[in-house]
Amino acid sequence: MSTTPTVYVTREIPGSGVERLREQYEVVVWDGTLPPEKTHIESKLRELDAEGLVCMVSDEIDAEVLDASPDLAVVSAFSVGYDHIDVEAAAERDIAVGHTPGVLTETTADLAWTLLMAAARRTVEAYEYVAADEWEAWDPTLLMGADVHDATLGIVGLGSIGFATARRAAGFGMDVLYTGRNPKPEREDELAEIGVDATYVELDALLADSDFVSLHVPLLDETEGLIGEAELRQMSDDAVLVNTARGEIVDTDALDTALEEGWIGRAGLDVTDPEPLPADHDLMRHAPEKLVVTPHIGSSSIDTRSRVAEMAAANVEAGIDGEELPNSALRDAGLE
Numbered sequence: 001m002s003t004t005p006t007v008y009v010t011r012e013i014p015g016s017g018v019e020r021l022r023e024q025y026e027v028v029v030w031d032g033t034l035p036p037e038k039t040h041i042e043s044k045l046r047e048l049d050a051e052g053l054v055c056m057v058s059d060e061i062d063a064e065v066l067d068a069s070p071d072l073a074v075v076s077a078f079s080v081g082y083d084h085i086d087v088e089a090a091a092e093r094d095i096a097v098g099h100t101p102g103v104l105t106e107t108t109a110d111l112a113w114t115l116l117m118a119a120a121r122r123t124v125e126a127y128e129y130v131a132a133d134e135w136e137a138w139d140p141t142l143l144m145g146a147d148v149h150d151a152t153l154g155i156v157g158l159g160s161i162g163f164a165t166a167r168r169a170a171g172f173g174m175d176v177l178y179t180g181r182n183p184k185p186e187r188e189d190e191l192a193e194i195g196v197d198a199t200y201v202e203l204d205a206l207l208a209d210s211d212f213v214s215l216h217v218p219l220l221d222e223t224e225g226l227i228g229e230a231e232l233r234q235m236s237d238d239a240v241l242v243n244t245a246r247g248e249i250v251d252t253d254a255l256d257t258a259l260e261e262g263w264i265g266r267a268g269l270d271v272t273d274p275e276p277l278p279a280d281h282d283l284m285r286h287a288p289e290k291l292v293v294t295p296h297i298g299s300s301s302i303d304t305r306s307r308v309a310e311m312a313a314a315n316v317e318a319g320i321d322g323e324e325l326p327n328s329a330l331r332d333a334g335l336e
């Protein structure tokens, strides 16, 4: 009987992460184009006596999954977010949990700006207009949008991705308002050095005074539904809401009404609730005029996703060897 540890990977992933794992372990990769069912992950872990699991944001990893293989030593998320993993249950079972902070910061900030610009300058509508062969002549009032330069950018959560998004405001001469648990004077200083005036304010003031509001908080009990009816009503009627964090941070029904009734101008979403967002979902009736949507591709550049795969592999290796993970979600969640 082979004593080589077995690792189950719930999707084909880019780059050399899986090859690296194959050099040391028996590696089984789900080859479906859609995520495996939770029951399938459980039965695979059980059948393989897996010691390692590489999982995606679309996989729910709860106590039942963690209990499927008695030998499971490490769950390695192919993501920075680990809200899809029951980290308390993993800690109770001494199962290490890895994630991939840092590597996707800049790429995700790029996408926040992509959505911000696309919503402000109506680029998706503009493309559809050309594709529909409606472009018959230059028109002085055609697809007028909002200026980005000199506007005020509100950052909800000045963590690493929020900060990277704020830094990009320098090129547009924007002021930044930010909110979060505490002011971050050192980050304000760094932004000041590149000419961005960043001010800590309460959420209410940020919503009222920002032309663009970009969300960068993790999904926690206290951030679920953070942006609901009351908050959307505080925004100005031409403001743009951008979400590249987690769909559940915004109350989808309230956003739907906000777009319908014009409490805010537009939204740019890379994450949604529900996710995936079906094309016939109520929210989609606002697209593309008031809504730009991308399918949770914040970290999806070739380089970044390949580096995410390497980091996920490194976490598996450490977990199987019983060593401290290079990037432990349990440590970052204060559970070890």
Ligand code: DGY
Pocket: 057, 078, 079, 080, 081, 082, 104, 245, 296, 297, 298, 299, 300
């Ligand atoms: C993450 O890493 O948490 C992203 O949301 C997945 O792309």
